Amino acid sequence: xxxxxxxxxxxxxxxxxxxxxxxxxxxxxxxxxxxxxxxxxxxxxxxxxxxxxxxxxxxxxxxxxxxxxxxxxxxxxxxxxxxxxxxxxxxxxxxxxxxxxxxxxxxxxxxxxxxxxxxxxxxxxxxxxxxxxxxxxxxxxxxxxxxxxxxxxxxxxxxxxxxxxxxxxxxxxxxxxxxxxxxxxxxxxxxxxxxxxxxxxxxxxxxxxxxxxxxxxxxxxxxxxxxxxxxxxxxxxxxxxxxxxxxxxxxxxxxxxxxxxxxxxxxxxxxxxxxxxxxxxxxxxxxxxxxxxxxxxxxxxxxxxxxxxxxxxxxxxxxxxxxxxxxxxxxxxxxxxxxxxxxxxxxxxxxxxxxxxxxxxxxxxxxxxxxxxxxxxxxxxxxxxxxxxxxxxxxxxxxxxxxxxxxxxxxxx
Amino acid sequence: xxxxxxxxxxxxxxxxxxxxxxxxxxxxxxxxxxxxxxxxxxxxxxxxxxxxxxxxxxxxxxxxxxxxxxxxxxxxxxxxxxxxxxxxxxxxxxxxxxxxxxxxxxxxxxxxxxxxxxxxxxxxxxxxxxxxxxxxxxxxxxxxxxxxxxxxxxxxxxxxxxxxxxxxxxxxxxxxxxxxxxxxxxxxxxxxxxxxxxxxxxxxxxxxxxxxxxxxxxxxxxxxxxxxxxxxxxxxxxxxxxxxxxxxxxxxxxxxxxxxxxxxxxxxxxxxxxxxxxxxxxxxxxxxxxxxxxxxxxxxxxxxxxxxxxxxxxxxxxxxxxxxxxxxxxxxxxxxxxxxxxxxxxxxxxxxxxxxxxxxxxxxxxxxxxxxxxxxxxxxxxxxxxxxxxxxxxxxxx
Numbered sequence: 001x002x003x004x005x006x007x008x009x010x011x012x013x014x015x016x017x018x019x020x021x022x023x024x025x026x027x028x029x030x031x032x033x034x035x036x037x038x039x040x041x042x043x044x045x046x047x048x049x050x051x052x053x054x055x056x057x058x059x060x061x062x063x064x065x066x067x068x069x070x071x072x073x074x075x076x077x078x079x080x081x082x083x084x085x086x087x088x089x090x091x092x093x094x095x096x097x098x099x100x101x102x103x104x105x106x107x108x109x110x111x112x113x114x115x116x117x118x119x120x121x122x123x124x125x126x127x128x129x130x131x132x133x134x135x136x137x138x139x140x141x142x143x144x145x146x147x148x149x150x151x152x153x154x155x156x157x158x159x160x161x162x163x164x165x166x167x168x169x170x171x172x173x174x175x176x177x178x179x180x181x182x183x184x185x186x187x188x189x190x191x192x193x194x195x196x197x198x199x200x201x202x203x204x205x206x207x208x209x210x211x212x213x214x215x216x217x218x219x220x221x222x223x224x225x226x227x228x229x230x231x232x233x234x235x236x237x238x239x240x241x242x243x244x245x246x247x248x249x250x251x252x253x254x255x256x257x258x259x260x261x262x263x264x265x266x267x268x269x270x271x272x273x274x275x276x277x278x279x280x281x282x283x284x285x286x287x288x289x290x291x292x293x294x295x296x297x298x299x300x301x302x303x304x305x306x307x308x309x310x311x312x313x314x315x316x317x318x319x320x321x322x323x324x325x326x327x328x329x330x331x332x333x334x335x336x337x338x339x340x341x342x343x344x345x346x347x348x349x350x351x352x353x354x355x356x357x358x359x360x361x362x363x364x365x366x367x368x369x370x371x372x373x374x375x376x377x378x379x380x381x382x383x384x385x386x387x388x389x390x391x392x393x394x395x396x397x398x399x400x401x402x403x404x405x406x407x408x409x410x411x412x413x
Numbered sequence: 414x415x416x417x418x419x420x421x422x423x424x425x426x427x428x429x430x431x432x433x434x435x436x437x438x439x440x441x442x443x444x445x446x447x448x449x450x451x452x453x454x455x456x457x458x459x460x461x462x463x464x465x466x467x468x469x470x471x472x473x474x475x476x477x478x479x480x481x482x483x484x485x486x487x488x489x490x491x492x493x494x495x496x497x498x499x500x501x502x503x504x505x506x507x508x509x510x511x512x513x514x515x516x517x518x519x520x521x522x523x524x525x526x527x528x529x530x531x532x533x534x535x536x537x538x539x540x541x542x543x544x545x546x547x548x549x550x551x552x553x554x555x556x557x558x559x560x561x562x563x564x565x566x567x568x569x570x571x572x573x574x575x576x577x578x579x580x581x582x583x584x585x586x587x588x589x590x591x592x593x594x595x596x597x598x599x600x601x602x603x604x605x606x607x608x609x610x611x612x613x614x615x616x617x618x619x620x621x622x623x624x625x626x627x628x629x630x631x632x633x634x635x636x637x638x639x640x641x642x643x644x645x646x647x648x649x650x651x652x653x654x655x656x657x658x659x660x661x662x663x664x665x666x667x668x669x670x671x672x673x674x675x676x677x678x679x680x681x682x683x684x685x686x687x688x689x690x691x692x693x694x695x696x697x698x699x700x701x702x703x704x705x706x707x708x709x710x711x712x713x714x715x716x717x718x719x720x721x722x723x724x725x726x727x728x729x730x731x732x733x734x735x736x737x738x739x740x741x742x743x744x745x746x747x748x749x750x751x752x753x754x755x756x757x758x759x760x761x762x763x764x765x766x767x768x769x770x771x772x773x774x775x776x777x778x779x780x781x782x783x784x785x786x787x788x789x790x791x792x793x794x795x796x797x798x799x800x801x802x803x804x805x806x807x808x809x810x811x
Contacts, residue, residue, distance in 0.1 A: 025445030085444050092442040132443045138807075139457065146449055186455045186701075186809060195759060197699035197809045199455070251767075253699045254760045258767045260697040349448060388447040 023083055023094050023127035024392055026347050026354060026383070028148050029307040030298055031205075031269070032126035032180065034346075036061075036291070036313070038100045039075055040374035040398040044362020045317025046339025047378075048289030050276030051234030053168060053215055056370065057402055058103045058117055061274060062213035062236040063170025066160035067113030069105050070404070071370050075119075076102035077400030084393040088385050094129075098122060100400070101153065113162025117172070118155075125151040126180045139194050143187045152178035152205055152243075166217030174209040176243050176269070185252070198252040205267065207243030211236060230280035238272040240297070265301035270294045285319040287339075295346040309348035315341035317360070335364040337376070345382065352389055356382035362398075370404030453811060457701060460694055460806040463798055468690035470774075471793040471802060473671045474735060478682040478783055481554030484629050485532050485784035486637070486662045487680065489541055489622030490615045491715065494666040494680060494786050496622055497562060499552060501610030501659040502639060504599040513645060514600045521589035521596070522644040525575075528583040528637040532624025534717035534786050537580060539620040545573035547591055548609040554661040562663045567612045583623065587611075592641055610659070622717070622786050628660050664786070673793035674710070675777060675802075679721060679785035687794075688732060688774035689804050694766050699809040703762040705747060707754040707777075708800045713790035721787035722749040723780035728761050732773040746780065754791070762806060 027033045037047040041057050050062050058075050059065040082095040103119030126148045135141040158172025185198030213236040220231035245267055249260040276289035295308040317339030322332050339360040347354035358380030364372040378396040385391045462469065487496040506514070513519045535541075550566035576585040597605040615622075626635040639655040664680035675685030687705075705726065724747040730738045747756035758775070765772040779789060792800040 025448050028448070087444050087447065090442065090444055092444045128445065130443060130445045130449070132446045138459075144455055146446070146453070182453075184453065184455050184811060186457070188701075193757070194457075194701045194807060195699075197455075197701060199699070199809075199811055249697070251697065251699050253763050253767070255763050255767070255769070258763075258769070260767075390445055390448070 023081075023096060023125070023129075024085060024382075025128040025130055025390070026345075026349070026392075027126045028128055028182070029347055029349070030295065030300070030305060031267070032124040032148075032151055034124050035100075035122050037376075037398070038103070038121050038400075039077060039402070040362055040376035040400040041337070041364065041402070043079075043376035043378055043396065043398045044337030044339065044360055044374070045287055045319055046289070046315030046341045046358075046360050048274065048276060048291060048313070048315040048341070049278070049287050049317065050213070050236050050274040050289045050291075051215055051232045051278040052276070052285070052287055053232065053278075056372075056404055058105045058119075060103060060119065060121060060156070062215060062234050062276075063117070063158045063172045063211060064160055064168040064213040064215040064234065064236075066105055066115040066117050066158070066170055067162050067168035067215075069107040069115040069117075069160075070110075071107065072405055073105040074102065074403045075400055076100065077374075077398060080397040082395035084395075086385065086391050086393075088388070096127060098125070100398070111162075113160055113168055115160045116157070117160075118157040120153060120155045123152040123154040123176060123178070126182075127151075139188060140192055141189050142192070142194070145185045145187065146183070148180065148182045150178060150180035152176050152180070156211070158211070168215045169213070171210060171212045174211055174238070174241075175206075176209065176241065177206045179204045195254050196252075200250045200252070202248040202250070203245040203265070204248075205243050205245045207241050207267070207269070209239050209241035209269070211238040213237070228279060228281055230278070232278050234276045234278070236272075236274040240271040241269040243267045243269055266299075267301075268297065268299040270297040283320055283322055285321065287315075287317045287319075289313075289315045291315075293346065298346075307349050308346050309344075309353065311344065311346040313341060313343040315339060330366065333366045335372070337362040337364075350387040350389055352384060352387045354383045354389070356380050356394075358394070364402075367401075367403075372402045374398075374400040374402060455809050455811055458808050458810065460808060461803065462689050462805075463801075463803040465693065467693070467804075469794040469801060470686075470688045471673050471675050472686050473669055473674065473676045473683055474686055475668075476682045476684055476735065477558075479556065480664065480680065480783055481557060481661045483662065483783040484627045485624040486627045486660055487532065487622050487624040487664070487784075487786050488543055488613050488615060488662065489535070489786075490619050491535050491621060491786075493715070493788060494622070494664060494678070495615055496665075496680060496786060497615070497663045498613035498625075499548065499554075499557070499610060499661050499663065500613070500637065500657040501548075501552075502595065502608065502655050503658045504595055504608075504641075504653070504655050506596065506599060506653070510643065510651070511600050513649070514596055518645050519643050519649070520645075521593040521641060522650070523586070523642040524589055524592040524640060525584060525586045526637055526639050528625045529635050530579075530581050530583060530623050531626050531635065532717055532719065532785065533580070533621065534624075534715060535621025537621070540618045541578055541621050541623060542576065542616040542619055543573075544571040544614050544616060545585070545587065546570070546612045546614065547572055548612050549606070551607070551609055554659050557661050557663060559663050559665040562665075565612065572611070578623075583625070587639070592639070596641070610657070624717075624784070624786075627662075627784075628657055671790070671793070673795040675707070675791035675793055677721075677724065677777060677779045677782070677789045677791065679779050679782045679787050682782065683788075684782075685777035685791060686729075686732065686735070686774055687777060687802055688772070691762065691765055691772060691804075691806075694806070694808065695810055696766075697810065698766055700759045700763040700766065700806060701809050702805075702807040703757065703759040704755055704805045705745075705758045705775075706803050706805070707747065708792045708802075709749075709752040709754065710790040710792055711752055713788075715788045717785050717787050720749070721779045721781050721785050721789055723747065724754050724756075724789075725778050725780050726756065726758055726761070727776045727778075728764065728770060729773045729776050730770075735776060737776070738770055747777075758804075762804070766808075
C-alpha cells in the first residue's frame with residue numbers, strides 16, 4: 001500500500017498543477033463531452049470493452065467484468081487532451097491534462113466471482129473559452145468572452161457475482177456530482193468609460209444512478225469452437241438518472257458580485273446501453289462494442305435541448321498479449337493494442353450531426369509481476385466545417401498505472 | 414532493459430508525467446463564436462430617462478450644515494444671503510513681554526489685520542464694506558449658527574478703521590486699546606475683560622461677498638493674521654503675529670421658492686432631491702454606465718470664484734426624512750461643463766436595480782456648500798424635456 005500511495009500522490013500533485021485553457025465549444029451543450037475510457041488500456045482498444053472480463057484490470061463499463069479479479073488493484077492515470085479546432089476562417093489548438101480519477105478493486109471470493117470495486121472518475125467535461133473582438137461607435141472596442149468550465153464526476157461502488165453456467169453479473173451504485181459554470185463577460189478598453197461586467201451560471205449537480213452488467217460464459221466452449229480460446233458477449237445498462245442541480249446566477253458589477261437568483265433544476269440523464277463481443281484467438285483478444293444513449297430524452301429544467309440527439313458509438317479493438325507471461329523476456333511481456341471507433345455524438349447542431357471517427361493504439365509495460373504502466377494514443381476527427389460548424393482534430397494521450405497487490409492475507413504463525 | 418526499467422520505474426514514471434506540465438495552450442480565440450446562440454450573448458442596451466418617459470420628481474430642501482469646519486470664512490451680503498465672521502485669538506507672549514506688560518512699560522503702537530481674499534462672489538465693482546465688533550460673550554464654532562448670532566453679545570462700536578479692500582487682500586487697523594486689553598487679559602485674567610474675539614458684519618450697502626482662509630492647520634500663511642506692534646519708547650519695539658485659533662462664518666438668507674427646480678446653495682444648506690422611477694428597467698442587469706445630467710439656469714444662478722463647479726450626489730434611504738443609506742460616506746461627483754453638470758452614478762443605479770437599496774432618490778448638494786455662498790439653480794422635473802434632469806443608462810444583459 002505504501003508503494004500505491006507514492007504513485008497516487010505523484011498523480012494527484014501533477015494533476016493539480018496541470019490546468020486547462022479552453023477546448024471545444026461543443027461541450028457547451030448539455031453536460032459536455034463524455035469520458036468513456038478511464039484507462040489507457042480501454043483507450044488503446046477503442047475506448048470500450050463491454051464483454052471483456054479482466055483478471056488484472058478494472059473495467060468500469062461493465063461491473064460484471066470484475067468477477068475474475070485476481071488481486072487487489074488500484075488504477076489511476078492522466079489523460080492529455082489536445083484539440084485542434086478549425087472553423088471556416090481560423091483554427092486554434094487547445095490542450096489540457098486531466099486526472100482520470102482512481103479505481104480500487106478487491107476480490108472477495110474467487111469461487112463466486114465476488115469482487116468489490118469503487119472509484120471516483122471523470123464523467124463529463126465542459127471546457128471552452130471563446131473571445132471575440134467587437135467595437136461600435138458608442139463604446140469603442142471591447143471583448144466578449146464566453147467560457148465554460150467544469151464537469152461531472154462519478155463515484156461508484158459495486159459488486160460482481162458469478163452466476164451459474166459461468167455467467168457473470170455485476171452492479172454498481174453511481175453517484176454523480178460536479179459543478180459546471182458558464183460565464184459571459186464583456187471587457188471594454190482601458191480608456192473606456194464603460195464598465196466591464198460578467199454573468200455566470202453555476203450548476204452544482206448531484207444525483208444517483210446505477211449500472212448493471214452481464215457477461216456470458218465462454219461461448220466458444222458451448223459452441224465447441226476449438227480454435228477460439230474465449231468468446232463472450234456482454235451487455236451493460238445505466239439507468240435514466242435524475243440529476244438535481246443547485247443553480248446560482250451571479251453578475252459581476254461595479255458594486256461586486258451580485259446573486260441574481262438561486263434555485264434548483266432537474267436534469268434527466270438518459271439511460272445508457274452497451275453491448276459487446278470479445279473473442280480470444282491465440283494471443284489476440286478482439287472486441288467489438290456498441291453504445292447507445294438516447295440524448296433526445298435529455299432534459300434540463302424540464303426542457304429538451306435541440307442541440308442534443310441520440311448518441312451511438314461503435315468500436316473495434318484488438319489486444320496482443322503473450323500468454324504464459326512468466327516464461328518470456330521483458331519485451332515479450334509488453335501488451336500491444338489497437339482500435340478504431342465511429343461515434344455519432346450527442347451533439348446535433350445547425351441541423352448537422354457531429355460525428356467522430358477515431359483510431360487508437362497503446363501498449364503496456366510490466367511493472368513487476370502484477371502491475372503495469374499503460375500508454376494509449378488516440379487520434380480522432382470530430383465535426384465538420386459545414387453549416388458554420390467546427391472540425392476538430394483530437395489527440396489524446398493516456399497513461400495509467402494499474403497496480404496489483406495481495407491484500408488481506410492472514411499470515412500463518 | 415527489463416532490469417533497468419524495473420529498477421528505475423519510479424524515475425521513469427516521474428519523467429513521463431512531468432512532460433505533461435509543458436502542455437501548450439493558445440490564447441482564447443473567436444473560433445466557435447458562431448455556435449453561440451443570440452440568447453446567450455451579452456448585449457449593451459441604452460435606457461435614457463428622457464426618451465423612456467420615466468417618472469421624475471425633484472425639489473429643493475434645506476438641511477442644517479455646520480460651518481465650523483469650513484476651510485473658508487465668508488463675509489458680505491447680496492440679494493439672497495448675508496454672511497458674518499467670528500474670529501477668536503489666543504495670544505501667547507514671551508516672558509520678557511509679559512513682565513513689561515505687568516510693569517506697564519509697553520504700549521500697543523499699532524495693530525492691523527491682513528486677510529487674504531480666497532473667494533469672491535459678485536461683481537468686484539459692487540460695494541463691499543464691513544464693521545468689526547468686540548464680542549462680549551463666549552462662543553464655540555461647533556454648533557454656532559445664525560440663531561446663535563442673534564443672541565450674541567458684542568459691542569456696537571466698530572473697532573476697525575482704515576479699511577483697505579482689494580481683489581487679493583482686505584487690510585484694516587484695529588483700535589490699539591482693544592488689542593492691548595487682550596494682551597493684558599492674556600497676562601493676567603484679572604487685568605482686563607475676557608477676550609472673546611471679533612465679529613465681522615457686512616455693512617448694509619454691501620452687495621458682494623469675499624471669502625478668506627479658515628483655520629485648518631497651524632502655521633498656515635494664508636489665514637487672517639493679526640499684527641501687533643509693541644513698543645517701549647526708546648527701548649524696545651517688536652511685532653507679534655497672531656492667527657485665529659477659532660473661526661466660523663454665519664450665514665443668513667431668505668427661503669428659496671423654486672417649485673420643482675433644484676436650488677443648491679452654499680452656506681445655507683439648500684440641497685436638491687431627485688428621483689427617477691427606474692422600475693421599467695429589466696431585472697438582473699449590469700450597469701455599465703449611468704450618467705446623470707443636470708442643466709443650470711444661468712440667469713437664476715450666482716456663482717463665485719473659484720466656481721462651485723461640483724455637485725455631490727448621495728443615495729437617500731428615505732425620500733421623506735432625507736436620511737442616508739449606510740454607505741452614504743461614498744458619493745458621486747458631478748462636474749460642470751458649461752451649463753451642464755454631469756457625472757457617473759453607475760454604482761447607485763446598480764444598487765437600485767439589484768435590489769440592494771430601495772430607490773428613494775438622490776440628494777444633490779454643492780461640493781463646496783460649506784465654503785461658498787453660491788446659488789446654483791438647476792432645472793427641475795417640470796421643465797421642458799430638454800432641460801429637465803436626465804439619466805442615461807447603458808446596461809448589459811443576456
